[in-house]
Amino acid sequence: MSAALQLRDLSKQYGPAVAVDRVSLDVAPGEMVVLLGPSGCGKTTTLRMVTGFVEPSGGDILVDGHSIRMLPPYRREMGIVFQSYALFPHLSVARNVAFGLEMRRQGRAERDARVAEMLRLVRLEGLADRLPRQLSGGQQQRVAIARALAIRPRLLLLDEPLSNLDAALRQEVAREMRILQRDNGLTAVMVTHDQDEAMAMADRLVVMRDGRVQQIGRQEDLYERPATPFVARFIGHSNLLAGSVQDGQVLALGGADVALAGRYAPPAGSSAATLAVRPERIVLAPPGTHPEERVVGRVALSSYLGAAVEHVVHVGTDQRVVVNGASSGPAATARFAAGEAVALCWGAESERVFDAADRVMPRSASNPAPVRSGHDSQTISKVASNAR
């Protein structure tokens, strides 16, 4: 398959510190790939190596199959939208957009037509003669996109393009950018630390941590099948419970035992494990009333958040589990007061167990987990409210 952009074992070291560690990635034509991770995870450095402003210590970057590693930034034909937009403050909107075309020594008529086309694309036709400082943040961002696209770049690179917009505008701009990218078949790589932004914009995501790729995949892959506890926590705030697996189906937390829904085969020599369960996949019930009861804890906090109700439950001696449920409607969660004992319940498809090396622990095939049918949350909440 021909990839528009390929990173091959791309690395960057600053002295003894490794900022990016052998990142490999293929981006298909017309695809939007988002690099996601906390600050300092190497995502921005990776992007800068693609732009050419940071020189790789190792590995290669290929665009349409050709290495661009030796090309200087001004010959890479990349459309970059910077975090600060980096609009030229002394040039009008139209001159900003025309800048790349002037550098290519295009004819005036052709250039003017292209500028008009770009401003129409980002719906800023009327503002061509304004200076950047006379525009709102959202408008500036659109100028930056128009300027980047005017040169018909081989790749569109977005460096935290939404972080300078206020929260209300962010979703709208994200949606618009996504539609623009889709409709024009642009191949794009975006960097962000915001997982909601990443989920909304991406065809595929690359989750990074400490310079390494943790997982590459579509939203569903990362959410349903996280490859490491870090991904489970970073995408969708999974609860992580550390303990040790005993007999393949009990996780001893210290002070409490979790009856796992599946049967697991820990690697030889180490039974240490981390259990990941998402807050919205846990059902709360009074102890002893639910067929999928896993462990009993004590409610520490119960908060009503509008659409959702959040419970924080102490489990074992020192671990906490956050549980989210709908506040109303047919699937409304039962509410428990602080100090009440409560059972945490979930099905086999909602739990994921990692071994000491952060690898997914395989389920033992010999004895498949019992499949319970239809855990109807409505009846559960009824049971729960009856119990009170």
Added chain:
Amino acid sequence: MGADIAAGRRSRTAQGLAAGAFLGPATCVVLVTMVAPLLLLARYSANRYSATDLMIEAVTPENYLRFFTDTFYLGVMRTTIGVAVLSTLLCVLFGLPLAWRLARMAPRWKGVCMLGVILPLFIGSTVRTVGWMILLARGGLMDIATTRLFATRLDLMFTPTAVIVGIVSFNLPYLVLTMQSVFDRVDVQLEQAAQALGAPPVRAFWRVVWPLVLPGVAIAAVMCFILSMNAYATPVLLGGPRFQMMAPLLYWEFGTNNNWPFAAALAFILMGTTLLLTVFANMLIPRRYRA
């Protein structure tokens, strides 16, 4: 309603008084140390000089007329302006890349390099000039070096070149410091954006960075020009007795000749010319680039 307005007026008066109290001391200092001597000097410049009584009370333009009608004095002014313009141009030429490089340096090296720029300022200007004398004089280091290497003598002492070298070396640190802070305020991402759009580094600099720093560079250059116009120690020590510039001439009229009226007139002419040229230079900068 009327009471509100009256109250507003009263509070405004109170504000005015408070502002006056803050500005008062500084204004007094400026009045006493700058405006008063200038007025006194202006008055002196209209007096008459006599070799026996020195200064005679009068109101006469003859000191000014003397300057503008004597080719010697006009020649001195021409030399002064020439040296000042040339050394300012050289300062900008040398200082610009240095300042830009400093502004774009990684923080840990920047401190060290800044210190390197500032260090010459710790040494008094006279001591530094003596250093130049040792380098440039007949039998000095440069002379010895060129004699040994190329078998030609190099005697730069008491030449305009020596004076310009001295002034440039004296002004450069001030210029670099000023321009460095100007470059510092230009976002690196602007240069990167220009490069990403296809501009090689030099072109990116001229099209994007230069227009943005021009007002700041102009201010630095004006400062450099004023310093050069008023240079004293360098022309005296490196230019020698026959190389005349305005500041040494002024001092000579004042101190040696005891011709205070003419010295005062010279002071005003030097000040006026510097001011005029500065305003003129500022007009050369396109309006949209002005600060």
